[in-house]
Amino acid sequence: MKIVRWVLGRIILLLNFIFSPRAQKRDNLEQNLVNQDVGKLKLYQFDACPFCVKVRRSAKRLNLPLETRNAKVAPWEQELINDGGARKVPCLRIEKENGSIEWLYESNDIIGYLEQRFA
Template sequence: MKLIRWILGKVILTGNFVFAPKGLTRSEDAQAQVDDKAKSMALYQFDACPFCVKVRRAMKRQSVNIELRDAKTDPVHKQALLEGGGRVKVPCLRIENGEDVTWMYESSDIVAYLEKEFA
């Protein structure tokens, strides 16, 4: 089973590389505003997770540079996801809004949020 997951992971990553979406073109000022807003976010993810790939592709389409945190191989990020979000499930978007922190699970919810915030 581990071999099958490894092979499927490589297929997913290769397909994502070959068919990478184009990002939005913004003015320098508009992109700087997007980048500033994205600094308050982090995406906890696994590299070959198909749902994480879906979210990363949406980020690329919106030209949003959100910090990626590998919750599979980095024990610090895995523990932060467990403590903050309550479970180790990816993808998970961590959104800081002043003192409040929101942990958003579900790839479709994250994609909809990104499209609403950065379109």
């Protein structure tokens, strides 16, 4: 089963590479403001997870330089479990203006949030 998941994961990554979406165009000033706002977001994910790929593709389409954190690596995995509450990906860590942190799970919810905020 582990081999099948590994092979399917590589197929997903290959197809994602081949059919990569085009990034939204913005003028430099607007893109700099977006980049600054995106700096407060972190995406906890697995490379070959189809739902994580879906979120990353949406971020690329919106031209968001979203920081990704591999939830299989010890410090990020522990942070996701301890602060987010579950080892479930994809998960978007949102740092609010007042300093509070919100953890958003579910790929469709994350994509909806990104589209609402940055589209």
